Amino acid sequence: MTLVPKNATDEEVLDIIRKWVDVLAAEDYEAVVKELGFLMGYMGSPSSPAEYLRAEIKRYVSPEYFPGVTDFVVTDWRTAQGGNPEPAGTVTWFKPNSNGLRGAVSFDLPINGKWSDLTADFVFFENNNEGYALALEEISSVKQRHREQENL
Numbered sequence: 001m002t003l004v005p006k007n008a009t010d011e012e013v014l015d016i017i018r019k020w021v022d023v024l025a026a027e028d029y030e031a032v033v034k035e036l037g038f039l040m041g042y043m044g045s046p047s048s049p050a051e052y053l054r055a056e057i058k059r060y061v062s063p064e065y066f067p068g069v070t071d072f073v074v075t076d077w078r079t080a081q082g083g084n085p086e087p088a089g090t091v092t093w094f095k096p097n098s099n100g101l102r103g104a105v106s107f108d109l110p111i112n113g114k115w116s117d118l119t120a121d122f123v124f125f126e127n128n129n130e131g132y133a134l135a136l137e138e139i140s141s142v143k144q145r146h147r148e149q150e151n152l
Contacts, residue, residue, distance in 0.1 A: 004016060006129075006132065013091045014089055017107050020120075020136070025073075025077075032136060033050045036136040038053050058073075060141060065115075073111065075110045075112060079110075083111070084115040087116075089108070102132045105123075106119050107122070118140070122135065
């Protein structure tokens with residue numbers, strides 16, 4: 001389990017997220033699922049959570065940022081250049097509430113060496129006095145989802 005310190009700054013939270021982006025770039029989906037879970041994406045899938053996570057990244061499509069590209073992998077965020085001109089890396093904090101949700105992070109992933117609009121959404125919940133439990137909620141692209149719905 002990965003903990004977000006209760007007194008963490010936004011930048012410290014993003015540092016934790018970037019470490020998990022490194023794990024995604026290493027394609028160690030089993031480690032991501034084991035440590036963080038994959039809350040939304042896996043529901044109803046016959047494949048394993050790790051395989052479903054891999055498939056969600058592979059099925060990404062962006063005619064805007066990656067025209068003609070059909071194979072996608074997460075790459076190093078330190079060297080990503082081009083693509084999405086305004087990649088998200090936002091932390092949102094919530095007041096104490098009945099479901100224990102204390103914060104959320106949206107982080108656009110570097111794909112094939114460029115910034116994408118494929119967003120990894122993380123959440124963190126009340127856990128113990130040491131910190132908040134971090135979880136991967138989903139990986140998705142809002143633009144891709146809209147394109148898919150328009151084509152129905």
